[in-house]
Amino acid sequence: MEETIGYTGIALSLLNKADAKPGDRIRITRSDGRVFEGILMPRYAISSKPIIVIKLDNGYNIGVRVDEKTIVEVVKTKEAILREAAAGAPATIPLLEESPPAEERPKVTILGTGGTIASKVEYETGAVKPAFSAKEILEAVPEVGFIADISAKVVMNILSENMRPQYWEKIVDEVAKAIDSGVDGVIVAHGTDTMAYTASALAFAFRGLPVPITFVGAQRSSDRPSSDAAFNLVAAVLVAAKAPFAEVVVVMHGETGDTYALAHRATRVRKMHTSRRDAFQTINGRPLAKIYPFERRITLLESPLRSRGAEELEVANGFEEKVALIKYYPGMEPEIIDFLVDKGYKGIVLEGTGLGHVGEWLTESIKRAVDAGVAVVMTSQTLFGRVNMNVYTTGRKLLQAGVIPADDMLPEVAFVKLSWILSRASDLNEVRRLFKLNLAGEITPRHTIDLYPRWPH
Template sequence: METVPGYTGIARALLERAGARVGDRIRIVQRDGRVFEGILMPRYALSAKPIIVIKLDNGYNIGVRVDEHTEITVVKTREAILREAAAGAPAVVPLLEEQPPLEKRPRVMIIGTGGTIASKIEYETGAVKPAMSARDLVEAVPEIGFIAEVSAEVLMNILSENMRPEYWERIVDAVAKSIAEGFEGIVVAHGTDTMAYTASALAFAFRGLPVPIAFVGAQRSSDRPSSDASFNLISAVLVAARAPFAEVTVVMHGETGDTYALAHRATKVRKMHTSRRDAFQSINARPLARVYPFERRIELVSEPLQRRGEQELRVMNGFERKVALVKYYPGMDSEIIDFLVDRGYRGIVLEGTGLGHVGEWLVDSIRRAVENEIVVVMTSQTLFGRVNMNVYATGRKLLAAGVVPGDDMLPETAFVKLSWVLAHSSSFEEAKRLMRENLAGEINPRHTVDLYPRWPH
């Protein structure tokens, strides 16, 4: 049996000289005096670069570059580690028997669209640059090679705030192509600021999705000690490769430490903090799953809409550009609504107050919009809870004017949905009907008290 599978060249020679085997705890001393210690892992090598993969005590795998001046010693054999673990002593024990053989790993495609998630530091210049080849990714984040056979492509490299509906369409086409080629899961690396919009777009564009799609980003760039890039990427690849559900999700840190990630349903998630690692939260719904990347474990929290492999894919790509998302504020001028009508907009999502209200002086302009067959949808800027326009007089006036209640949809999700609906409906009435239907889990028909976050938790 090969003792150091996957290693070639100087890396293999150093390990054999030290008598090291996969599963042993080793110490690596580099030429410059830096010391790394951890469990020797096998390597799913994509190149002959002199890199040795070890598992640190915090659960992360890292790749350590070696050369002829590197010193390697065995600190503890795998048998000794296993004996200590059996006796109850704390130990990092790699589950080597659970690593799938090379030919049995699921195939996962990683599609890069921008952001810091799939970048690495170029130490010669100090700059962060894309690391989106499969070789770069596995060398930068060795764990993903143990989970899946990874392929990668850079579709675009833009800042998150520069995302546009035409780019959503390009991403839909790229994901559909990868699914047709037999990939068993897709990861989309994306900037965090508009990731929920793009994830929602894919949730509406794919009917009968047969495999998971995991959107992933990083709140902190890979040059920072507190970077969340590796943890999030490992978690997203795990979801794409092994999740039992076939939905579009956003996979990000579930808390500030490196314990678990959460897989959120694309149509119910929102970025709720500018910089925290656990910035993404499910709104008016529970997450789909907790993801424990170092344990290779996915724990379902909510019942999936559909499971892996149950349905046949139908791609319904295309988004209407003439849709606006308008946040109501006290004293808002009706000219804003009139402007959108005069400019030929086909849909308006209003982010109203409370149960779904705007100032009464806007009702006539909204009625004019509806008479021009512009679909007007009401959501709430409170985010939590549900629109109910039958309680107060203003709400009833808006209903009489033809406004469509948005139920508990997030304003951003309603905006994306209306853009998709208008591109795929044959009439004004059909568009209004589709906005009331639960197409991709965007409407939760039942709320429980635990869905509203309270302090203290």
């Protein structure tokens, strides 16, 4: 049956026997007695596995393994569902719009770097396995096939904490190749712990960008009932395929349920919780967009820096690895700064207190570092607000020593930005000039009171 696109073998035989077509509501009774009911979906990953894909009432797609003893029944035809909806009857599930043929769907490339998102559950065994061919992704999360024509490639397979600046460069190169091939968007699947660092690196490396680059991850593995992997991936594909902006963003759950996701600008986002599904938050700004995956809808919350298709691809790759990020603490010894200078480090980012301070006994070592040609940048541990080193004596002395204030940049973004700048500039005056430029939305020129979260919300 041509309409049961993608099905072969036992699955196709059962569907033909029931005269079931995509869009029909069906009931699957397996030989083990388990019953599944939902809307029959096409399979955009053609394989011999005996799996039938249905959309559940909660909006998720699942694959149900079947065998010769499985019973498939049509509960209600697609035509009947549409007639009821036209007559004003309450819809039992969100109906999908008709999906265009593969050649008309936007083209999206997914690049895997590791992490929980790059895995799937085998429905027949319940095991979690790495999944990174396009076919495996479409089998694990079938609904993305309705949004875009998916291709996929493994760039690396590492734990998030093992990410390094040299790997950022490799990811930049692979993303550039994908964009050059003519895709409508690129997704980078990444572990959540250092995802904001890598996303920020790409935001600085792409000086011209015609399509979105979407980072996505999962807080909870695919074998857990509360997994956010599928929801986040669908939201990321929607952004990569259809968002009107051409920016580097992180797309993750916007709240603990499955209502919406948020697209955070890469240079303004931070992971703020170890395990919550909505762990990622925009700091000193607002998310760029709200995404409703089940409705296939994107709502802009901020004006984008770049619009889709407005720029030609321009890549400025390269990151200096001799850069350190140091959190100041009471009693921190000057020898830590001296050690980095003696080891040939070219940049130091300090997470200072409050408006941008460290113990006054560090000033001499910091001045020695600057005199040796080391760029020293000051950020704040408070995260919210901006550095102002003109208010107190300590800050003014640090400015006189040559410290560069980081405005309202997140410490990790300042670290990435300094690494990027030092790979192309060594003169401290030029480093200072470039650092003060708002290159990728990393500086929010004006703060309003609503940017600081308060309880109750």
